Amino acid sequence: MIAFNHVTKSYSEDKIAVKDVNFTVEEGKIVVLLGPSGCGKTTLLRMVNRLESISDGEIIIGNENSMDLDAIELRRKIGYVIQSNGLFPNMTIEENVMLVPDLLGWSKKQKKERFTYLMKLIGLDAADYRKRFPHELSGGQQQRIGVVRALAADPPVMLMDEPFGALDPIIRERIQDEFLQIQREVKKTILFVSHDIDEAIKMADKIVLLRDGEIMQYDTPSEMLAHPKNEFVSQFFGKDRAIKSLSLHTVQNLQEIIGLAPIDETIQDTKTINVNQDLRNTLSMLMNQEADQVVVTNDQGENIGSITIDLVQKYLHFEIKGKLSVSQEG
Numbered sequence: 001m002i003a004f005n006h007v008t009k010s011y012s013e014d015k016i017a018v019k020d021v022n023f024t025v026e027e028g029k030i031v032v033l034l035g036p037s038g039c040g041k042t043t044l045l046r047m048v049n050r051l052e053s054i055s056d057g058e059i060i061i062g063n064e065n066s067m068d069l070d071a072i073e074l075r076r077k078i079g080y081v082i083q084s085n086g087l088f089p090n091m092t093i094e095e096n097v098m099l100v101p102d103l104l105g106w107s108k109k110q111k112k113e114r115f116t117y118l119m120k121l122i123g124l125d126a127a128d129y130r131k132r133f134p135h136e137l138s139g140g141q142q143q144r145i146g147v148v149r150a151l152a153a154d155p156p157v158m159l160m161d162e163p164f165g166a167l168d169p170i171i172r173e174r175i176q177d178e179f180l181q182i183q184r185e186v187k188k189t190i191l192f193v194s195h196d197i198d199e200a201i202k203m204a205d206k207i208v209l210l211r212d213g214e215i216m217q218y219d220t221p222s223e224m225l226a227h228p229k230n231e232f233v234s235q236f237f238g239k240d241r242a243i244k245s246l247s248l249h250t251v252q253n254l255q256e257i258i259g260l261a262p263i264d265e266t267i268q269d270t271k272t273i274n275v276n277q278d279l280r281n282t283l284s285m286l287m288n289q290e291a292d293q294v295v296v297t298n299d300q301g302e303n304i305g306s307i308t309i310d311l312v313q314k315y316l317h318f319e320i321k322g323k324l325s326v327s328q329e330g
């Protein structure tokens with residue numbers, strides 16, 4: 001657990017970067033700090049591991065006040081992924097990943113086992129990559145290494161500052177999925193910075209939306225999309241809030257509420273989608289292909305019906321827009 005209690009940070013008398021911030025990251029959850037450039041996201045993160053001092057208020061990690069902990073000790077217990085992956089160019093991949101375990105005095109055998117386990121998590125062959133240097137990896141692979149390096153000593157808390165920021169959209173989505181998969185297994189308490197709305201909606205259990213160092217809203221993604229607390233929040237998520245929130249719903253949700261359409265066997269080359277896929281992906285599939293149906297399959301790979309633009313629209317209208325409290329105008 002990480003709790004921010006009335007946390008304020010001023011860099012100078014007239015530069016207040018964070019103003020009276022209150023929120024809690026529950027054990028095993030991902031909270032995304034979202035907001036425009038300069039709103040104080042990195043500052044908040046760096047106060048947790050004491051790379052930045054706190055001007056007022058306190059940060060509680062587990063049961064302890066961060067100020068009562070030894071700063072070096074604290075940083076070893078907190079995994080930190082910085083934006084540009086921060087790998088050391090002159091160290092091998094194994095040396096980079098095992099940096100903190102090395103500092104903690106792990107044995108050679110322990111380190112080797114851990115390295116092999118971590119590489120497996122990100123789908124890279126440990127033997128193949130062990131002795132390579134960062135420049136011998138692709139950008140996406142380097143970012144994965146940055147992430148597992150933060151996981152290396154199995155810290156309960158992770159701070160991730162735009163960890164996938166430098167990646168192109170397709171690789172980025174893949175790494176997000178992969179990371180969520182890993183998180184289901186390791187259940188870390190994570191504070192994650194992003195300025196990308198789609199990424200925040202996808203990754204967050206809860207979002208902290210900031211403006212000029214102040215929290216505008218702290219809520220689950222679906223609550224924030226459905227019930228923005230003020231004009232700033234609603235403007236920030238934009239007019240297509242409803243479409244964005246499709247990514248929080250699956251084909252199965254639609255099936256349960258309005259049912260699937262029968263499969264039109266006369267349509268050739270129909271694409272298929274798994275029933276657990278989200279509706280935003282489904283919509284983009286429908287919009288990108290000529291045919292007007294996508295066949296839905298269950299986990300056994302059986303065709304169980306089809307989905308059409310009409311159905312997605314219907315669902316959007318009744319299930320999503322029906323629940324939006326603020327109108328879509330403006």
Ligand SMILES: Nc1ncnc2c1ncn2[C@@H]1O[C@H](COP(=O)(O)OP(=O)(O)OP(=O)(O)O)[C@@H](O)[C@H]1O
Pocket residue numbers: 011012015016017035036037038039040041042043044195
């Ligand atoms: N060391 C510093 N000294 C003075 N002002 C600073 C310092 N670091 C950050 N600031 C200011 O504090 C505010 C918040 O900065 P911060 O880096 O936390 O923003 P951010 O939300 O992470 O932005 P970005 O999305 O661009 O990374 C900004 O106005 C910034 O100029």
Ligand SMILES: [Mg+2]
Pocket residue numbers: 041042043
């Ligand atoms: Mg920043």
